[in-house]
Amino acid sequence: MTLLEEKLPAAPPRPASPSRGSVTLRDLGLGIRFAAAGGREGWIRTLLTAVGVGLGVALLLLASSVPHLLDARNAREQARSENRASAYSETNAPKSDSSVLLVNTTTEYHDRTVAGFLMRADGSTPVLPPGIDRIPAPDTMVVSPALRELLDEPGNELLRERLPYEITGTIRDAGLRSPGELLYYAGSDTLTPANGGHRIGGYGDDRQGEPLPPLLIVLVIMVCVVLLAPVAIFIATAVRFGGDRRDRRLAALRLVGADIRTTRRIAAGEALFGALLGLLFGLAFFLVGRQFVGAVEIWDVSAFPADLAPDLRLASLIAVAVPLTAVLVTLVAMRSVVIEPLGVVRRGRERGRRLWWRLPVPLAGLAVLALWGRVEEYAPVNPFPITAGAVLVLFGLALLLPWLVEACVNRLRGGPVPWQLATRRLQLSSGAASRAVSGVTVAVAGAIALQMLFASMNADFNRMTGADPSRAQFAGYSEDVTGEAATSAIEQFRATKGVEVVIGSVEAYASKPGDYAEDEVEPTTSLTVGTCETLRELARIGACEDGDTFVVHPPGDKDMSAWVDETARKGEEVEIGYGNKVMRWTLPADSPTVQGREDPMGETHYGIMATTGAIDAGKVPGATITTQIRVDHSVPDVAEHVRNTAARIDPGMRFVTIESVERNRQYASIQTGLQVGASAVLLLIALSMLVSQLEQLRERRRLLSVLVAFGTRRATLGWSVLWQTAVPVVLGLAVAVAGGLGLGAMLVHLIEKDVSDWWLFWPMAGVGGALILLVTLLSLPPLWRMMRPDGLRTE
Amino acid sequence: MSIGHTLLGLLESGPRHGYDLKRTFDEKFGQDRPLHYGQVYSTMSRLLKNGLVEVDGVESEGGPERKRYAITDAGITDVSQWLAQPEKPEPYLQSTLYTKVVLALLTGRSAADLLDSQRSAHLRMMRILTDRKRKGDLADQLICDHALFHLEADLRWLELTSARLDQLAKVVAP
Amino acid sequence: MIPEGSLLAAHDLRKTYGSTPALDGASFSVHPGEVVAVMGPSGSGKSTLLHCLAGIITPDSGTITYAGRELSAMSDAERSALRRSDFGFVFQFGQLVPELTCVENVALPLRLNGVKRKAAERTALEWMERLEVDDLGTKRPGEVSGGQGQRVAVARALAASPKVIFADEPTGALDSLNGERVMELLTEAARSANVAVVLVTHEARVAAYSDRDVTVRDGRARDMEHAV
Structure with a gap:
């Protein structure tokens, strides 16, 4: 015995009891050491948490970059806009050595906007938009990389035909709004102010940008809330990855003398380490991810990597909030667990979850929205009630879910074996399942509400335009008005493949000369110049010779007829044009008054009509050639053919698609974007569900082996895994659909619109269903692997 | 007694x-x-x-x-x-069996077989006692249990010895 | 090589895990209604023998015959079906499904065989009564003691009226009083229902409940009755 004792090392002297602060630090450090050096298992757990938190952080950083992204876009947009000489965009700058004549030749190609300008320098030192070094020579152009790519792709001959300029250069990033923008600058030697050219003196619009419209603010708030709320939930779930295993490890620490507080601090230290690592991962994901961001285009918007710079304040908020959340979540989660030296006791819930404090939260959210959230179309928006209301509703749904899952699951009895296994499992611990699914609920509910908001805004817009694409599908407005231009334009359009009807005339405004007080309305009517043939299509004209003029009344509208007569006084002068470009013209006294008629597009024309012999259309100030075109949509690419004709007639022709195509496309892309975003969030959540599923399976390895020994079929256990995922997800989706529809209806009501479509939730519900399948399918291979008898071997 | x-x-x-x-x-x-x-x-x-x-x-x-x-x-x-007065606890050496095992080793007979058959005999006895215990009243059970525990202890010795036969052989017949 | 009248017989089984032989020419047989103890020191391969006999794993070589059918020639699905219908199992611990109630656990093999829930649970309760645990019906395994849990497990092994029960250290986690009671109930029920029991144990006192014992040493099984 004495020999033994001599060999024992001397026990180190006991240190004086350390201060509280140093104890806390020591325990946190211990936790960090466990997380960092906990062997392979420990690393996997830490890595899972870090990757989960990292994905969430990357999303948050992305969101915090949005302000800078918009600012940068806006700055580039303004830098390449004209430096306004006056408040009127029509005002030309004085001609100088640096002034430039240009015309906007923006066109549409296959639902994409191709922005473009024809330019002609007045002197030797022309002003230049950002991104190019000189004005392109006549019949050459510089293009954005995206446009160059598009032109090089096979199948885009029609676009090349429309832009018949030789490519001589590339526009640099500084001149582009986003990497995917289609833009070109082409040179011209024929552009004059007379044929549509607009003279500018410099670039850089330094006026204050307009504030975002209120509705858009509501949308932006909702997008942020909807996409970020589930991310917060996901981070909270990720922190709890592998919690059971950790608890058992802490129990072992209790055995060697750690007290409960120490275990909590150690757990907090572990969570802190995971979260800090997650921050680093998130930063890395973000920095790597933004290199590829140029390839992603949502809502017609793509961004340069440099545009994605997180707002410093928001970024620091993330850096502080994420670790703090991690620690808090861990501490809260540990409150329901008692870690004893000999094991972990989960504090059982004697009482079920209570509804009374959960239900008021979403209701309070709705109340906040209803009381303070009303949005006036033109008044500034107070973002706080809307944010608070939406957040309360969404998190309230997340609170309702555990109660609902518990209440439903506890009523489930019997059924086939897989169903019984699944429901019993959920009855025993529905908490973990509810937690993961609450992310799904919040994401889906938010997405549904947001889509309803978009849809109603969109439907509303369509109603306002009242456009009837069955009449005319295109309208062209050209200021290049010369002699026979109108006639020739009509002929060229008629000759275009797929065109059915063309109405073309030269139009200008005529008003009664005189001085008017500011609040007085100047009597004005339209002046239409065309051939007898054209005018006959617009009014009930009997005899017509070149040189005739007519006063045309709208049929059956006495008020409007009287208003026309106020201006069109026979034998008196009228003023044609506006601003500083006007001319006086006498309406011949012998002009007959006739009735207007519906043109082939179904539109009624009235005012003064003159044949080309009565007035020289080329000299009429402010005149435009107006062309309305109806096409046969069965002809492939008919729109592109018509646009090519328009570009050939006058590249500066403003060519409008009357169909609501653009708006629909915008809406569709928003919807797609939203669905992609929500799906990404759901995918994150699926990941966390998968992790906890696998963790649970691993813990039950032995039981699975026993069940195999019994002769349990794989299918039986597979189905039970499916049900175990499906039951909470389906309940979560039900809550999400109900809550989302409620929130959506409330928001739509707030912006004083009507709900246009109650069935928008199907796609999201579908994605939720796919999630169930995904989680189940991915759990099956490990399940099969674990369903082997190895787990039975005790030796 | x-x-x-x-x-x-x-x-x-x-x-x-x-x-x-x-x-x-x-x-x-x-x-x-x-x-x-x-x-x-x-x-x-x-x-x-x-x-x-x-x-x-x-x-x-x-x-x-x-x-x-x-x-x-x-x-x-x-x-x-x-x-x-408590009974004197006697360190009961399996003297006869021990002698048999050593003799078997010395004479090159199979000590393992010897131990196995002894094990078998012990187990057979235990089976009989267990059967009697199952059919008897509490007194029978207690008496049988006493015997069973003793037999079990012997069995452990038998098992341990058979696990250490190689070691023993080296000591006894180097 | 198959002993006359045996229900389940194995001949010359070999099984290797990696480079470690677990079974090295083991033979074994059990007759209907017979309780056979498989003994041997730790790591001798007795659990492997049991897993092979029950068709949970397949031996590398050797034959296993059950009721005239060659087990190693059967597919995994067939062996699973056989385990469901003809075999029952009791393990040392961790065998009850924690989320199911005790009666549902006992009814599980019946339900896996396709018996309706009501009927299965009725039969389950009858067996629980035999094993003196019928009062635990609605309790979950986490709420009962080890001895009670093991009796529930025995009831479960018996519930589907198997022909053979495989018990791997069924009393390993119990104190001797509870262990003996479980053994008593198990062997009594098995004998009265004419169920064969293959009992793996390293405890002589547990093995004493058998009709016959077989010792596994270094992957070989020796029938002690015939060895003498």
Whole structure:
């Protein structure tokens, strides 16, 4: 015995009891050491948490970059806009050595906007938009990389035909709004102010940008809330990855003398380490991810990597909030667990979850929205009630879910074996399942509400335009008005493949000369110049010779007829044009008054009509050639053919698609974007569900082996895994659909619109269903692997 | 087992005839080895001589003369002392078996077989005891359990020895 | 090589895990209604023998015959079906499904065989009564003691009226009193229902409940009755 004792090392002297602060630090450090050096298992757990938190952080950083992204876009947009000489965009700058004549030749190609300008320098030192070094020579152009790519792709001959300029250069990033923008600058030697050219003196619009419209603010708030709320939930779930295993490890620490507080601090230290690592991962994901961001285009918007710079304040908020959340979540989660030296006791819930404090939260959210959230179309928006209301509703749904899952699951009895296994499992611990699914609920509910908001805004817009694409599908407005231009334009359009009807005339405004007080309305009517043939299509004209003029009344509208007569006084002068470009013209006294008629597009024309012999259309100030075109949509690419004709007639022709195509496309892309975003969030959540599923399976390895020994079929256990995922997800989706529809209806009501479509939730519900399948399918291979008898071997 | 003390103890509940004592003893303790009547007689006369019992009366109803014994105060004291004194724990060496194993090793016979057959015999005995225990009352169970635990201890020794036969062989027959 | 009248017989089984032989020419047989103890030191391969006999794992070589059918020639699905219908199992611990109630656990093999829930649970309760745990019906395994849990497990092994019960250290986690009671109930029920029991144990006192014992040493099984 004495020999033994001599060999024992001397026990180190006991240190004086350390201060509280140093104890806390020591325990946190211990936790960090466990997380960092906990062997392979420990690393996997830490890595899972870090990757989960990292994905969430990357999303948050992305969101915090949005302000800078918009600012940068806006700055580039303004830098390449004209430096306004006056408040009127029509005002030309004085001609100088640096002034430039240009015309906007923006066109549409296959639902994409191709922005473009024809330019002609007045002197030797022309002003230049950002991104190019000189004005392109006549019949050459510089293009954005995206446009160059598009032109090089096979199948885009029609676009090349429309832009018949030789490519001589590339526009640099500084001149582009986003990497995917289609833009070109082409040179011209024929552009004059007379044929549509607009003279500018410099670039850089330094006026204050307009504030975002209120509705858009509501949308932006909702997008942020909807996409970020589930991310917060996901981070909270990720922190709890592998919690059971950790608890058992802490129990072992209790055995060697750690007290409960120490275990909590150690757990907090572990969570802190995971979260800090997650921050680093998130930063890395973000920095790597933004290199590829140029390839992603949502809502017609793509961004340069440099545009994605997180707002410093928001970024620091993330850096502080994420670790703090991690620690808090861990501490809260540990409150329901008692870690004893000999094991972990989960504090059982004697009482079920209570509804009374959960239900008021979403209701309070709705109340906040209803009381303070009303949005006036033109008044500034107070973002706080809307944010608070939406957040309360969404998190309230997340609170309702555990109660609902518990209440439903506890009523489930019997059924086939897989169903019984699944429901019993959920009855025993529905908490973990509810937690993961609450992310799904919040994401889906938010997405549904947001889509309803978009849809109603969109439907509303369509109603306002009242456009009837069955009449005319295109309208062209050209200021290049010369002699026979109108006639020739009509002929060229008629000759275009797929065109059915063309109405073309030269139009200008005529008003009664005189001085008017500011609040007085100047009597004005339209002046239409065309051939007898054209005018006959617009009014009930009997005899017509070149040189005739007519006063045309709208049929059956006495008020409007009287208003026309106020201006069109026979034998008196009228003023044609506006601003500083006007001319006086006498309406011949012998002009007959006739009735207007519906043109082939179904539109009624009235005012003064003159044949080309009565007035020289080329000299009429402010005149435009107006062309309305109806096409046969069965002809492939008919729109592109018509646009090519328009570009050939006058590249500066403003060519409008009357169909609501653009708006629909915008809406569709928003919807797609939203669905992609929500799906990404759901995918994150699926990941966390998968992790906890696998963790649970691993813990039950032995039981699975026993069940195999019994002769349990794989299918039986597979189905039970499916049900175990499906039951909470389906309940979560039900809550999400109900809550989302409620929130959506409330928001739509707030912006004083009507709900246009109650069935928008199907796609999201579908994605939720796919999630169930995904989680189940991915759990099956490990399940099969674990369903082997190895787990039975005790030796 | 001290038969004298056991018989004394039986007398504590009241005077008995010699034959009565034998029957009760057999019933309660003598499953394995019933007492001879002569053994009772000689034991009782020794106890009489030592003053631990006395003759309470003699009956002879148409048969042999039967003495009725009763315990004396000295007898009661003696029983108390016997019960209070623990049995000496004997480190019981499996001397015969050990000798057999060593001999087997020395003569090149299979010691493993020897141990296995002994194991088998032990187990067979245990099986019989277990069966009896299952069918018997609480007293049977306790007695059988006692035997079973002893047999189990022997079995452990047998198992340990067979696991260490190689070691033993080196020591015994280097 | 199959002993006359045996229900389940194995001949010359070999099984290797990695480079470690677990079974090295083991043979074994059990007759209907017979309780056979498989003994041997730790790591001797007795659990492997049991897993092979029950068709949970397949031996590398050797034959296993059950009721005239060759087990190693059967597919995994067939062996699973056989385990469901003809075999019952009791393990040392961790065998009850924690989320199911005790009666549902006992009814599980019946339900896996396609018996309706009501009927299965009725039969389950009858077996629980035999094993003196019928009062635990609605309790979950986490709420009952080890001995009670093991009796529930025995009831479960018996519930589907198997022909053979495989018990791997069924009393390993119990104290001797509870262990003996479980063994008593198991062997009594098995004998009265004419169920064969293959009992793996390293405890002689547990093995003493058998009719016959077999010792596994270094992957070989020796029938002690015939060895003498």
